Amino acid sequence: MTEYLTEQELEGVRKIREVMGGSIPQDLDTEFNLRRWWNGHHQDLTVIKEKFSSYLHNRRLMGFERPDFADTFYQREEFMEIVQYFGMSRISEDCVSSDNAVVFVESGEFDHKVVYVSTISKYLRVFFACCELVLQTILRIEKKTGRPSYGLCIFDMGRLSLANHINPMSSCNQVFKVRALIWEDNYPDMIQKIVVVNPPYFIGIIWKVVKFLLKEKQQKLLYFNKGTSLFDFVDRDVVPVAYGGNRKDPLWSNNDDCCNDKKLITEDDYYQHGLIWNLIDIQEPDFVHISVKAHKRCLIRCTPQNTQKGRFVAWRFSLSDQAEFTVYRGKEQVYPRMRLVTTEVDDEDLIHCSEDDDSEYFLEFTNNNRFLALSIKIALFTGSPLITDTDLPPAS
Numbered sequence: 001m002t003e004y005l006t007e008q009e010l011e012g013v014r015k016i017r018e019v020m021g022g023s024i025p026q027d028l029d030t031e032f033n034l035r036r037w038w039n040g041h042h043q044d045l046t047v048i049k050e051k052f053s054s055y056l057h058n059r060r061l062m063g064f065e066r067p068d069f070a071d072t073f074y075q076r077e078e079f080m081e082i083v084q085y086f087g088m089s090r091i092s093e094d095c096v097s098s099d100n101a102v103v104f105v106e107s108g109e110f111d112h113k114v115v116y117v118s119t120i121s122k123y124l125r126v127f128f129a130c131c132e133l134v135l136q137t138i139l140r141i142e143k144k145t146g147r148p149s150y151g152l153c154i155f156d157m158g159r160l161s162l163a164n165h166i167n168p169m170s171s172c173n174q175v176f177k178v179r180a181l182i183w184e185d186n187y188p189d190m191i192q193k194i195v196v197v198n199p200p201y202f203i204g205i206i207w208k209v210v211k212f213l214l215k216e217k218q219q220k221l222l223y224f225n226k227g228t229s230l231f232d233f234v235d236r237d238v239v240p241v242a243y244g245g246n247r248k249d250p251l252w253s254n255n256d257d258c259c260n261d262k263k264l265i266t267e268d269d270y271y272q273h274g275l276i277w278n279l280i281d282i283q284e285p286d287f288v289h290i291s292v293k294a295h296k297r298c299l300i301r302c303t304p305q306n307t308q309k310g311r312f313v314a315w316r317f318s319l320s321d322q323a324e325f326t327v328y329r330g331k332e333q334v335y336p337r338m339r340l341v342t343t344e345v346d347d348e349d350l351i352h353c354s355e356d357d358d359s360e361y362f363l364e365f366t367n368n369n370r371f372l373a374l375s376i377k378i379a380l381f382t383g384s385p386l387i388t389d390t391d392l393p394p395a396s
Helices: 006-018 032-042 047-060 069-075 077-083 110-116 120-145 173-185 203-213 275-279
Strands: 102-109 150-156 191-197 222-224 285-294 296-304 304-308 310-319 325-328 334-342 347-353 361-366 375-381 387-390
Touching: 006 032, 006 047, 032 120, 047 173, 047 334, 069 102, 069 120, 069 361, 102 120, 110 150, 110 173, 120 150, 120 173, 120 334, 120 347, 150 334, 173 334, 275 310, 275 347, 285 296, 285 361, 285 387, 296 375, 310 361, 325 347, 334 347, 361 375
Parallel strands: 102 150, 150 191, 191 222
Antiparallel strands: 285 375, 296 361, 296 387, 304 310, 310 347, 310 375, 325 334, 325 361
16 A cells, blocks of 8 residues: 555654554554545644544444444435435445546435424434445445545536525525535545536536635535536446436436435424424423633533433533534543534434433533634533533633
8 A cells, every 4th residue: 555655645644643542443544544634634733633533532422333334324214314305326335436436426406495304413423424434435445456545426516506505604504514524524535526517507606605615625626527527537437327427326226317316305304393302201491591702612511310211311402603512421522523503403412321320411512613602592401400611711
């Protein structure tokens, strides 16, 4: 593998291994993968250590370390509940170009009502899992071939509704912005080309949206297909028939673009607020309002409480702006750390605790906005009085 890396990149790989102190799992500890972290985060070891450590915690908490994660992805109901609302091709080792790229298609068409069908945290966990599936597929190909691989996305804007995106602060755009942070932070340099097919006539409007959603480095990954220029990037055999290629994937879809049929959203699919309380068979607790100053952090202390369904800590909240959220049991992180927004649906979830668990739990909200305060409206199921520590500095 080392013949594909420069001396500077090899030195960067060595430095990452040193700064991570032996914490990198074996499947991730390859020269090709660590080079992605080195280049993707601009050779900044401080940033790499922070984001790599956070990624490893999230990876473990979301079950991505399971040996069967990639092989069972499309059989997992919790993933398919979200995937069914978006058009995507199947990510697999069957669709690899001659230069070792993992090629997949994403449709730009979606129903704006999708923000009503799930909590944002659940949607983001599924998107996180999709990114992990791409990475694990890349790692398998690299191990098999001894050559570097990468992700290439064919993004179809043919049925894209500009109305969903014209307002930068629309619910859809707010969600897609925090979604983009997942692959920018946790999967650096993994996607190296996004080839846009069937672009709309008004490209200028699209660029305004792109600049809002993506950082400059990710913006440079976009290539707009003209005529047959798609085949300058990828082999015809791995391009779906819909775009002039030869690929069909009857195991996943009968469509010429190889994407699944999207489920039509009706009001019956809308998420029911407060469902979390029904799951543990309690009345909804009272809401409280908390304000977190700009660039500060808030800890909400609580303890588990018994119900007829078990022992839990549970919550429901809405946010006035984007915030980073996680949960600790004592000093141990026990819930994925992600940037969240709430739009049409409040965020709600629970932690199922053991019968003898009397630990203190801490819900942590970090306001990354350097100018505006964050407002939190939260209902919390806890066995002790709610204690809040606000205006803490961001965690180092």
